[in-house]
Amino acid sequence: MTSHQKNGCSDCSCSDIETASPDQQGTSLDFRVEGMDCPSCAQTLNKNLSKCDDIQKVNVNYSTAKMSLTVDQSVINDLSFIQDVQKRVAQVGFKAEPLTKPNKNGQVFTIEGMDCAACAMTLEKHMQKLPEVQTVKVNFSTGKMQIVHDITDDQVIKEVNKAGYRAFLDSQKQDGQSKQAKGSNNTATIASGILLVLGYAVHFMDFSALLSIVFYAAAIIIGGTKPAKSAYYAIKSRSLDMNVLMVLAAIGAAAIGQWMEGALVVFLFAVGNLLQNRSIDKTRDSIRNLMNLAPSEALVKQGKELILRPVEEITIGDTIVVRPGEKIPLDGTILSGATSVNQAPITGESIPVDKEKGDAVYAGTVNENGSLEISVTKLVEDTTIAKIIHLVEEAQEKKASTQAFVDRFAAVYTPIVFILAFAVMVIPPLMGFGTWGEWLYKGLELLVVACPCALVISTPVAIVSAIGNAAKNGVLIKGGTFLETAGAIKAIAFDKTGTLTEGKPKVSEVIPMANVSVAELLGIVRTIEEQSKHPIAQAICDYSLERDIPVLNGRDFKAIVGRGAQATIGTITYFAGNPKLFNELNVPLDHVKESIQTFQDEGNTLVLVGTKEKVLGFIAVADAIRPITVNAINKLKQTGIEEIVMLTGDNEGTARKIAANAGVDRYIAELMPEDKVTVVKQLQNEGKKVAMVGDGINDAPALATADLGIAMGGAGTDTAMETADIVLMADNLEKLPYTMTLSHKALQVIKQNIWFSLITKLAALVLIFPGFLTLWIAVLSDTGAALVVILNSMRLLKQKK
Template sequence: MMSREPRQHKFKITGMDCASCARKIETAVGRIEGASAVSVGLASETLSVRLAGPERADEIRAAVKSLGYGIGADAATGRAQHDHDHAKPIEGAWWQSAKGRLVLLTGGLIAAAYLTMLIAPTVSVCVFLAACVVGAIPVVRRAIAAARLGSLFIIEMLMAIAVIGAVIINATEEAALVVFLFAAGELLEGIAAGRARSGIRALADIAPKTAMVESEGGPVETPISAIAIGQVIVVRPGDRVAADATILSGTSALDESALTGESVPRVKQPGDLVLAGSINTEAMLRCRVEKAAEDTLIARVVKLVEEAADAKAPTERFIDTFSRYYMPAICALALAVALVPPLAFAGDWSTWIYRALALLLIGCPCALVISTPAAIASALAAGARRGLLVKGGGVLEAIGKVKAIAFDKTGTLTEGKPKVTDIVALADVTEADLLRIAAAAEAASSHPLAVAVVAHARASKIVFTPASHSQVLPGKGLSARVDGRIVTIGAPARLGVTSADVLERARALEAEGKSVSALQSQGKVLGLIALRDEPRADAVQGVKEVLGLGIRPVMLTGDNRANAEAVGRALGMEVNAELLPEDKLAFIRKLAQGEGGVAKVGDGINDAPALAAATVGIAMGSGADVALEAADAAVLNNRVSDVAALIRLSRRTLRVIGENVTIALGLKAVFLVTTLLGMTGLWIAILADTGATVLVTANALRLLKRAS
């Protein structure tokens, strides 16, 4: 029988609250024969595994279910598994969930036990014991299942030992309080975990699930998955655009704030691209679908954010490794506390066993383990909502530590499109006439300078009639008949202009980094038009913000020195011009050696090597696909100021991670000491552990509120 090639399988997992949950599942699935490359994504709630045969999928489902989690459909086979209620995330009314019902039941039994103490004290012990049994059964069941599947040092095992031990030494009342507080803690962690994931899940909900597709009988509502590239969709005022598409007819303002964070709607007309998830605010549009649902910008953003949230940051990897050794160490310490004082110093067995059990509970590393991934997931979701896309927690950490940023010029610091900056009328024509003649002559040309002149004339409300007999003059420019006379347009030197005054004016404009075109008719120069690729509207402020963060901004460009230095002067930054792609790459490496962390911001194919070589590569959203793929992060709204916003988001995330680690370790240290001294008991220990977990999660959720 031929061996089958292993295939990748992906399952939906529900009920995970922290990184410890993911690790338990990875350990259990990794022990199954034929399973390899096991990876659990906490943020995306997915289990990815390579299996030699689909029959192993049933073993995986059984293992995951035995740990107390729900498991959904296998994307490879389409086979689904029913999700039990106890594993569903806490997102609706908490009392309707299994965790909520368990809290209410154990809480009710404990309240009844205290009431019974007033009436029949001897009976109250039985009621407390009943609360212990009800609350501990699911915990003990999960602990046994995890132990069988290879996970021994987990919170459920510590809980099971602590509760059983407390009952044995007649601390039944405290044992009941412990199981109640643990159940309440799991409930709170489930709610917090749902909140943390909701930021990423909200991104996926931006794009509608159906669209109105044109048909012979009129628009038909169709699921997005069934819409093919090339079909025509109708987008009514107030509707969200269902797919990345090109407008065929209609002009309207599109609100893209959900995608890019840009608060002002953008006017789009026939020929313009509209993005899935943007809102049509004014008029009906007919659009041709350009990309399948899974390839739209918002789908790519969601996928990248989920992958980034699941990828472990350096701090998280360190804490994850630390916790693997920390848990056995705590168990060994607890065993020593239980045995050494009674055996070596004639201590009271009951007292020291009690303290050892409390030590087991306070030693749980849940808060420490979740401190980093909760912050990273919140920051990634907050950034994505503003159009700041980061491809991983490691990247997010690195951005905040860069010392220098190298910016490309064209398309990054500038718009990438020339604009008319000066109109110099000579001879006997006005500026308006000069612009009208130039626009008429250039109307049929697709050259970027010609397109800019025509656009400027239209923006200035200059009425012109496209010229006839327009033709290109190789090596010179173009000529056309305007107002009954032949007009030629091109660089003064190429047209053979000899006037010293005209040439001096042209050189002065060129010294400012501008391209100069002369209009000539019958050997007479009518005037000059200067154009330049101008800095983006927010470039000055963006560079100023980078400087304000203590980071050195540098321009790297292949453009000529005059153009580059003109833009550099306007922005107040160091300029390095006339660089080839390999020169940019060498400069980045040199900068990294001198400064430490260095970021590269660019948008073109020639930026890809430097983007990949930098500590962090940041692509402009309008850039080439290869630049977006090579980069570690992207600013989808093409704002230079968003680079500084990305750095601030990173630094704020690092600060929150530091606060979380301090909270987690600080509380552990305090209560470990007080537990050893006998100042805190079992229920205080579990309350401190749960409290620390909730505190670090709540602190991480603050990052969801804003991205800069």
């Protein structure tokens, strides 16, 4: 079947496809597309890519195998956008490589000091105003800024510092300067606290009212310098973040003579920020720890010498040596040596995997015992661990639907409450209800309560924690949307071969007939099948080899397409194949018809062996269920999955046997690859959220159609990592129940955070007007609520596998 047929193209008469949105101008982004064998493939690509909001025009040229996208300038250097395009192309069976390279000045900086998503928005708007900056994207969840610019790195860092935050380009700079910056913040907070205590002590002893105010004012200035700087740039960027509200509250409190309240507001805000930043850093550490898995240097073999070189200088084909107990620095293939490798950092498997010559190994895994010589197969930036790190960071930047809703809510809520606070300050005293000072104080309280900091971070911090935990345990979740979707899944469709089963057929029984011994029968069939690469032929040959059955002297080997094979041994021509082959040869099968049916009903594939006159016997071959399958399916049902369906191209008998042994609820047999898409749609039409589990290659269309595509064995296939929404890095199902449990727990934590944030805000709003809420308690409720939300989200880091 050709790729255009597989993907739904019914004819080859259509020309190159171009689609455009009217009255839009953008920049061209070009790709080379592999796998198109018909002009109508352009239609398939067009339909898939036209769904992307950032693409204004699609032009696919079959003749040149090129695709040109007209996109907004803001995404032309966005690596995550380019990879999203590649994923969409891969989902319909093709491969796209970008011809337009991102700007070489595109860089990623680590940002520290952001208290919430509003801070990220303030910094982003500030950097966008610089004429030398083409594009910039700041993400609060990951603490990263992706920027394309024409200025020096030091100038970028300086501009970030102006806005009240800290930027670091690499880990070495971060390690030194970050500690220094954090120490400076701690010193300012401590000094502010000491001055606050001194001011209160002087006031309490009634020593000097003026001296007390001086101490309070000093506490406000020292503790409030950083938030004041951030507030200035927030206002300049037309943002209303927590820094703006806190500075206004402190200044307002001082203006009405509440100096202690103002100092207490600043101090509590500073302490709350320190605690929040420290807690959020712990959630980000799950990714930083991944980055430290692979060594920075490797022993390269040059002749008889071993030279220690940075991994960045090592190229494909170089030979590296890894000693017992050392981490493997780069992906490669073992040239010599045998060992056990702890692959837990990549796949999450707790048991070391035996490796020998010819086996693949991955950067970041640990060589448990034997010394190895490894031929490097991937550059440092292309290793599996590098891809995992990139995909996880990218995933944390993708907003879940809940987060997007909360952000929209906060964008409306904050200015409304800000206007309401101003109205509270002005309207009642103008109408003669109370004093200006009284209503100004209530308005300041309302300002503090206005910031939805806890609400805004309720979702992203939970998602970062969950995705980080999953990555540590060998599961890649490519975004908050997919994490949320996993929690709503009610039906899972499994591909059979290689997913529920091992995918490697094995001989289950040998039945000799016509006075032929088992050894004689295996000798004949091994001789016929020795030249074949078919999996069933290989299974029979392996079975014979294990029993020391020799190959006979054969000749005139011939493959019979769709039927079997033949060879001449001595003077007799022998055949090995399915029952159809012997029916066509007019060989009598009446005496074995019942046995054939029985074995097929039990899930076996039969290879009959004989001549043109008679059947000499047959061999039953079956695909064994993975040892973990039954346990994994039982655990999935315990997580709330209502229906588990098995999809297979095998016959009814094989499907029935595997389904019964595996414990699935329903099976559908004799399916072509495109039929699996139809079945997934049928399950969705039944009102269920459906996940599809497959190997990410043959099952790509079904994975793309399902509400959630889950690929297995991502450590071995780049296709699986590109096409699926969730990737199980190990080639087994043991991580799937853990993933579903984690998603349910994440949804639960997100709901808890949102409700807690809303109830806290509502309670604070209600307590303002009776006078039960003081300004410092309002600050404490806001920073405290944010801290509780973060700590609650961090529980997801501890979710057991």
